[in-house]
Amino acid sequence: MRSVAIIGAGMTKFGEDWERGFRELVTEAGIRALEDAKISGDEISAGYVGTMASGSLVGQEHTGALIADYMGLNPIPITRVEGACASGSLALRQGILAVSSGLHDVVVVGGVEKMTDLDTAAVSQILGGAGDQEWELFLGATFPGLYAMMARRHMHEYGTTEEMLASVAVKNHENGATNKYAQFQNRITLETAMNSKMVADPLKVMDCSPITDGAAAVVLAPMEKALSYSKKPIEILASEQATGTLALHDRKSLTSVNAAKIASERAYKKAGLTPKDISVAEVHDCFTIAEIVATEDLGFFAPGEGGKAALDGRTKIGGDIAVNTSGGLKATGHPVGATGVKQACEISWQLRGERGAGQVKDVEYGLTHNVGGSGATAVVHLYKRGY
Numbered sequence: 001m002r003s004v005a006i007i008g009a010g011m012t013k014f015g016e017d018w019e020r021g022f023r024e025l026v027t028e029a030g031i032r033a034l035e036d037a038k039i040s041g042d043e044i045s046a047g048y049v050g051t052m053a054s055g056s057l058v059g060q061e062h063t064g065a066l067i068a069d070y071m072g073l074n075p076i077p078i079t080r081v082e083g084a085c086a087s088g089s090l091a092l093r094q095g096i097l098a099v100s101s102g103l104h105d106v107v108v109v110g111g112v113e114k115m116t117d118l119d120t121a122a123v124s125q126i127l128g129g130a131g132d133q134e135w136e137l138f139l140g141a142t143f144p145g146l147y148a149m150m151a152r153r154h155m156h157e158y159g160t161t162e163e164m165l166a167s168v169a170v171k172n173h174e175n176g177a178t179n180k181y182a183q184f185q186n187r188i189t190l191e192t193a194m195n196s197k198m199v200a201d202p203l204k205v206m207d208c209s210p211i212t213d214g215a216a217a218v219v220l221a222p223m224e225k226a227l228s229y230s231k232k233p234i235e236i237l238a239s240e241q242a243t244g245t246l247a248l249h250d251r252k253s254l255t256s257v258n259a260a261k262i263a264s265e266r267a268y269k270k271a272g273l274t275p276k277d278i279s280v281a282e283v284h285d286c287f288t289i290a291e292i293v294a295t296e297d298l299g300f301f302a303p304g305e306g307g308k309a310a311l312d313g314r315t316k317i318g319g320d321i322a323v324n325t326s327g328g329l330k331a332t333g334h335p336v337g338a339t340g341v342k343q344a345c346e347i348s349w350q351l352r353g354e355r356g357a358g359q360v361k362d363v364e365y366g367l368t369h370n371v372g373g374s375g376a377t378a379v380v381h382l383y384k385r386g387y
Contacts (some may be wrong), residue, residue, distance in 0.1 A: 003223035004099045005233035005386050008037025009345040014214035014333035015183040016116045022058050025215040026112035027070045029338075033108065033217035037229055041071065044219075045104040047078040048094045050087030050111040051337035056126045058114045067110065084130035084372030085286065087111065088216070088340025089379035095220050096239045105222060106229075111341035112215035123211050127336070130373035132247035144208060144287070146248050146374045148200035151289035153254040155202070158304030160292065162202050166193035167311045168288035169206045169330055175317070176327025178357035181342075183212055183333030207288040212333030216341040218348065226386055232352040235386035237271035237365075239379075240264070246376045255304075257375030260297040264369070267380045268299070273365060275299035278321060278382075280350050280360045281367040282343035285328040291315075294369055295323060298380075322360045325350060340370040340379065351385050 010032025012025050020028070026049065034041065047067065055061040064078035083090040088111030095109040115123055128137035131146065154160045170190050176182040193206035226233035244259035245251050251258070268274060275298060283298070285291035292306035300321050301309045309315060315323040326332045326346040329339060347366035349355045366383045 001100045002102060004096045004220055004236045005223045005226035006218045006236065006344065006348050007221045007226050007230040007233050008033045008039070008219035009348045010036050011181055011216035011342055011345050012214050013181050014212050014335060017213040022054060022060055022112060022114040023066055023070045025114060025213060026067055026110055029112070029215035029217040030067070030071050030108060030110055033219050037219040039106065039219065039229060041073050043106050044073060044076060044108050045106055046076055046098055047073060047108040047110065048081055048091040049078060050081050050091035050340060051113055052082055052084055052087045052130070053126050053336070054113070057123070058117060083377045085284070085336045086340055086370045086372035086377045086379050087337040088342070089368065089370035089381065090241070090340070092218065092341060092344055092381065093239045093241060093379060096236055099220050099222055105225070107220045108217060109220060109341060110215060110217040111338035113335035113337040114213050115211045115335055116213050120211065135247050135249070142200070143374065144200040144203055147287040147289055148203045149248065150254045150293065151202055154289060154292065154307070157255055158307070160307035162194065163190065164292070164307030164311045165202065165207055165288040166190050168285065168291050169193045171310065171316055172285065172324050172328040172330040175325050175358055176331025179327050179332060182327045182331050183210060184327070184331045203287055203289070209286045209329035209334040212335040214333060214335040214338050216338045216345050218341060218344050223386060231387065233386040234348045234351050235384050237382040237384055238267035239381050240266040240270065241377070241379045244376050244378070246373065248374050255293065257293060257297055257371060257378060259375055259378035260294065260369060260371060260380065263378045263380040264298045267382050271382045273382060277365050278367045279363050279365060280322045280325060280347065281369065282324055282326060282328070282346050283369040284371045285324055285330050286334060288330070291323065291328065298367065298369060317358065317360055325355065325358050325360060340368065343368040343370060344381065347383050351383060
């Protein structure tokens with residue numbers, strides 16, 4: 001199996017985009033990634049695109065063919081990949097496997113979602129399909145409600161406070177303020193987060209990621225050839241996926257996502273790394289409690305210590321480990337199919353030293369963590385500078 005590198009990365013600005021549709025967003029991100037890699041579409045041999053619910057959100061199925069058409073990539077194969085909110089990372093994983101196996105040499109991977117054309121209630125209903133439709137969604141359990149239960153249990157077992165949750169939002173808005181692609185580029189105070197409207201106790205508006213339009217893309221090539229394309233290739237050391245129960249009520253614990261723990265343990269083992277080696281990580285903070293749980297599942301902090309670590313500033317740039325330097329899902333936005341690829345773009349720019357005001361010093365290894373639903377699918381990737 002060949003080692004794989006990212007040789008190009010590009011994305012659109014995330015947010016409420018009233019000027020462009022689904023196809024324009026993904027085409028823009030793809031072209032930016034190709035331009036960053038300094039290659040033409042003629043050199044691409046395959047593509048993978050992550051999108052969770054394009055059929056329900058914009059009425060467009062058969063997205064692989066649509067993207068090949070609009071990016072001028074016909075007749076190469078473009079395959080749609082779906083894994084709820086982890087669709088983008090799953091598409092990245094499929095691209096990695098294609099290049100690693102030798103099936104393809106240069107592959108483009110994209111993620112896209114156009115979500116704001118429908119009202120919030122309709123979007124929430126569609127997103128609910130990422131959980132157990134019969135035993136959760138049908139009975140009124142929304143994702144804010146499910147993550148609120150996880151937060152309450154974390155509070156009960158470990159003494160986690162609403163202030164700790166709010167500190168995650170404050171930190172991610174601070175990071176998002178330096179990210180030109182972020183949906184929200186405004187800083188907020190702890191008081192603002194704490195006093196925002198309640199959504200599902202204890203989660204407030206500022207604890208929740210927004211509904212977002214956007215797309216992101218990366219270009220992959222064998223590591224052995226990467227330097228012939230890019231002066232700063234990013235080597236992908238590990239790509240691991242694990243699965244847990246779809247319904248929250250079937251899990252042994254509400255304070256941990258077992259699939260994420262397993263995927264990260266396998267990734268660390270494959271790469272020969274430990275959590276202490278990671279200096280920058282993009283994790284799935286669909287809700288603030290999700291980031292706290294992720295930092296524990298990934299081994300950055302012991303169970304129960306993630307909330308206090310966030311409050312103490314240990315996950316800020318300059319802290320023990322810089323978490324969600326892009327602003328995370330909370331500030332950058334969460335177009336569900338694009339998030340996993342956006343994470344890979346951010347880590348690539350960090351490892352290339354190109355993040356500007358949000359740059360972490362002396363970065364050698366990075367990590368992305370993307371989950372589907374409440375954690376039934378988890379994907380973890382590890383990266384290093386390949387130059």
